[in-house]
Amino acid sequence: MTLPPGAPASRAHPFTPLVLTLAVAVAVVSAPGPAAAAVLYGATILGVLAAGAGRAALRALVPLAPLWLFLFLLHGVLGEGDRIVMAGVSLSRDGLALAATQACRLGAIATASLALYAAFSPARFVDAVAARGWPFALSYLVVATLLALPRFRARAAAILEAQRSRGLRLQGNPFRRARALAPVTFPLLLGALAEVDERGFALETRCASGVTRRTPLDPPRDSVTDRAVRWLAGLAAAAMVCWRVLT
């Protein structure tokens, strides 16, 4: 979790940001056109700002910018159908609409996901699942998936530094850079496999595969507001799906 403890997203029940993110993804994918997708993207940004995770909206722009450019070139410039001229460039009208729709979908999903990631507390989530009496394996699956990327990145950085100290040169022509990938990639993958084994040993020894219901150490409060927000998000997503199916 990278949000300050006082942020609304940090205080929320762990299921609430998760349900909101899923609802945003379902709704925005079901959005029938650029206007609806843009409204949902805007609403997602406002929601993320209100939740105290405004940085997530900004951080999402880093991977989104090249994707948006690619969509614009693919659909707007190279697309077929009626043409319009903007700033002296001939563009496809339908292609632009499709590019805008896809761009807003990607934007909403990336922003909501990064906000969820910023607000996510593994321990609170595990406690929330345990408080419901659901199996630990379920919470561990979610937590391990969300934490896999930073662990992988940290390991890659460590291996890169180790190989550099042994004389690996990463600068130079593309051929040399491609050759430098192998001494980084293979230890990374082999190390990850070995870690999976050892972590499996440790988890079993620490009774993670037990049949007993896990004790929540500090069960998070599931307020009326949390439950209402989750229900509303679910209903909104379902309504968007119905709208898409019926129109």
Add this chain to the structure above:
Amino acid sequence: MSALQLEGVGFTYPGAPAPALRRCSLRADGGAVTWLMGALGAGTSTALLVAAGLAPRHTGGERTGTVLTLGLDPATPSSATALGGRVALVLPSPATQLSGIAETVAQEVAFAPANLGWPRGRIHEGVAGALAALDIAHLAHRDPGTLSGGEMQRIVIAAMLVLQPELWLLDEPTSALDAAGRAILHRLMRSEAARGAAVVIASEDADGLAGVADRLVVFEEGRPVLDRRPDVLLRGGEVWAAGAGSTTIAELSRATGEAEPRPLTVEEGVARWTR
């Protein structure tokens, strides 16, 4: 009945050209510290994995012979559940033994008791005791992932201690520890044995364990070949013949060509060499 009993155990890892254990027989009783030592590949770590049931259940491979851990064959899934919380396993690399979901050291140590469904009061009490025993109470609210290797190793040991296990299986547990951490672990092993637990430790730390263990079992080519009191074995030449080592002082004495029995500690060396 012994806490751990291996009778004629063989074990071969998947795809390995040779077995890691061959007709290995070993017993470890409650109330004693049993120290396993051997050259690289002698089979001490595999013996611990087999005792914990992780080999072959997790590792794959083929096991033969009889293994009884607290009276149960640990390789069967039902026994694994029954042994949950009764057997502690500590491996050499602490970073991979953290749960990966705890945000604080206290949560990390509470991981196993919570999985066992202990009441919250008992968990908090046990966690406080385990942290104090490993002298890491001041780290209770720190993120375990940001600590040093030695601190992580203490956390891993505390996370086992909180369970008050009947059998400890420790594989090179001092690999990341500093001198203070090693001293704490050695005291802990004695106090756990005094509590009635069986402590089995695979380690090359002869300087540290010579005065701690009740028995030294030397492995060679996948089975025990020597089994006596450490202070007896380490003074002689048999441990060297088996590919294992002894204390630094005994090694120095051996290098100078002194006759057996050799001194083990600095005090014994000074007493002999200043006569």
